[in-house]
Amino acid sequence: MYTTNRASPAQVCVVRVPDRRAPVVRDVVRAWRRLTGEGAPRTVVACSGGADSVALLLSLASVTRDLVVVYIRHDMRDAAIVEAECRRVADLADALGLHFESGEAPTDRGNLEAQARAGRYAALADSARNCAAPFVATGHHADDQLETMVMGLLRGSGPAGLSGVAECRLIDDRADEVRLIRPLLGIRRADTEALCAEAGWIPCEDETNAGTTRLRSLLRHGVLRELGAAHPDGAVHAARAAAAMHDIDGLLAEVADQL
Structure with missing residues (x-):
């Protein structure tokens, strides 16, 4: 159990780091080690305070302290809520004995969601x-991957679109090659929520994900929720299919280059 000494007694953050032998933790750590290679290199963990990113953080914290916790502020949301979340994540990092930073992802006009995503990755990079970390880890999980695949299917995408988000890729085109990794792609959303509950962490909730005006939110709260109830492991199976589609897309690209 870890307790922060930064907050007042009424605000003390108490969290239980999960057993590294627990199945979900073991799978997350195994994926992280496979993606980062030998030596457990320093890793930036993007943490919003939500169940997915906190589950990622707690899992990695069970085996290493060479982590940097980063919270990204978005101006698309209420400033008071964002600051409260930022303080909670900072207290969590402090409780775990980890370095904490915050960054900004400003938006202007046009596609705000795309701007926020680009700004978030730029700030994480x-x-x-700044801290000489070759990897940035985010909490995208199997349910996120399924949503991305279904959105690609609805748009008539080919293998590239149906492969979902990449498990590992360069975060930008800079020469030092910081890599974005997603160790949770084989983990269900429900598993991240259960891990947080066991740790004593009440996840932060992004209110912008609650509506059904955006396609992803509509899928998440509608048909995919019903499918998940009927087929609890469907998202994990879909994540495997996405990985296979990624390999197929790579093979097609190699063949095309040889023509």
């Missing part, structure tokens, strides 16, 4: 370079 900056944090990684």
Whole structure:
């Protein structure tokens, strides 16, 4: 059990780091080690305070302290809520004995969601370079991957679109090659929520994900929720299919280059 000494007694953050032998933790750590290679290199963990990113953070914290916790502020949301979340994540990092930073992802006009995503990755890349971390880990999980695949299917995508988000890729085109990794792609959303509950962490909730005006939110709260109830492991199976589609897309690209 870890307790922060930064907060007042009424605000003390108490969290239980999970047993590294627990199945979900073991799978997350195994994926992280496979993606980062030997030596457990320093890793930036993007943490919003939500169940997915906190589950990622707690899992990695069970085996290493060479982590940097980064919270990214978005101006698309209420400033008071964002600051409260940022303080909670900072207290969590402090309780775990980890370095904490926060960054900004400003938006202007146009596609705000795309701007926020690009700004978030740019801020995470900056944090990684500032602390000499070659990897940035995010909490995208199997349910996120299924949503991305279904969105690609609805748009008539080919193998590239149906492969979902990459498990590992360069975060930008800079020469030092900071890599974005997603160790939770084989883990269900329900597993991240259960891990947080066991640790005593009440996840932060992004209110922008609650509506059904965006396609992803509509899928998440509608048909995919019903499918998940009927087929609890469907998202994990879909994540495997996405990985296979990624390999197929790579093979097609190699063949095309040889023509």
